[in-house]
Amino acid sequence: MDQLGAMRAFVRVVQMGSFSAAAREQDTTQATISKKVAALEKKLGAKLLSRTSRELSLTEVGADYYENCVIILSELDEAEAQVRSQIALPSGLLRVAAPVVFGRQFMAPILVEFLNAYPEIKVDLMLNDKHIDLIADGVDVAIRAKQLEDSTLVARHLFNNPLVVVASPEYLQKNTKPQNPDELKNHNCIVYSMLKSINIWHFEKGNNNISVPVTGSFRCDNGDVILQLVLDGAGIAQLPVWMVDEHIRSGKLAMVLEGYISKPLPFNAIYPQNRYVPLKVRCFIEYLKQKLADNPLYQ
Structure with missing residues (x-):
């Protein structure tokens, strides 16, 4: 039995939630993946997965073994990557997680260039x-608009995410334009529900930090939906400048509270804290930083 191959199959089944998904990723059959995991269980003399027709779950022993497998395979991949980085171009599958809007608006346009620059990376x-x-989802690098909270991860700063408060001209015709943050309490504020303090908007003016509670009839976990609601005149929102710049220039949106600076959120590239960072991860992060530096909207 190829124990390492079986361990990799077992880990991907857990991470992807099914034998069929792991089989599709590895371009093989569900039966082949199932046999690998069964052979691993036979060698260990323990049941790793509980399988029913509807769900797949780890046994107590399986959960412990899974954590150990992730560590072992990560160490092995690091060792191989270290050797490859000295003799070859970066290669292999790079799993990247990113927020929906940032992925659509910034990452999608540069992926073709990145893949052309590094043809051995998928x-x-x-x-x-x-x-x-x-770790659990097998992600190599994630892009996040927040401070690092997990000591097992490493954060590489990409840019400070500048925010602006915007509304449509139609909304401002029907409602008095706020002149200071406190007046936001008189407006329908559309909030992004993935932030820790979703109903608090933060501003700076001079040496003063201002935090204002806001309320509204709608909140959402997707920036595209919030943007569309603001464009449709449903209310006021605090959004990244790179997300709304074209709409401000076209006149579809107007900036509100121009004299107050919305406190930016840091955008970071996050990856597991390993002794050696795979070359494909380093190349991808450096490529992102270069492209962001070339774009004035991300300054």
């Missing part, structure tokens, strides 16, 4: 605004 891009467990 990219699996996962767009999701929800929190992702990098």
Whole structure:
């Protein structure tokens, strides 16, 4: 039995939630993946997975073994990557997670260039605004608009995410334009529900930091939907400048509270804290940083 191959199959079944998904990723059959895991269970003399027609779950022993497998395979991949980085171009599958809007607006346009620059790398891009467990989901690098909170991860700063408060001209014709943050309490504020303090907007003016509670009839975990509601005149929102710049220039949106600076969120590239960072990860992060530096909207 190829124990390492069986361990990799077992880990991907757990991470992807099914034998069929792991089989599709490895370009093989579900039966082949199932046989690998069964052979691993036979060698260990323990049941690793509980399987029913509807769901797949780890046994208590399987959960412990899975964590150990992830560590062992990560160490092996690091050792191989270290050797390859000295003799070859970066290669392999790069699994990247990013927020939906950032992935669509910034990452999608540069992926063709990146893949042309590094033809031996394949990219699996996962767009999701929800929190992702990098280890459990097998993610190499995640792009996040927040401070690093997990000591097992490393953060590489990409840019400070500048925010602006915007509304449509139609909304401002019907409602008095706020002149200071406190007046936001009189407006329908559309909030992004993935932030820790979703109903608090933060501003700076001079040496003063201002935090304002806002309320509204709608909140959402997707920036595209919030943007569309603002364009349709449903209310006021605080959004990244790179997301709304074209609409401001076209006149579809107007900036509100121009004299107040919305406190930016840091955008970071997050990856597991290993002794050696795979070359494909380093190349991807450096490529992102270069492209962001070339774009004035991300300054």
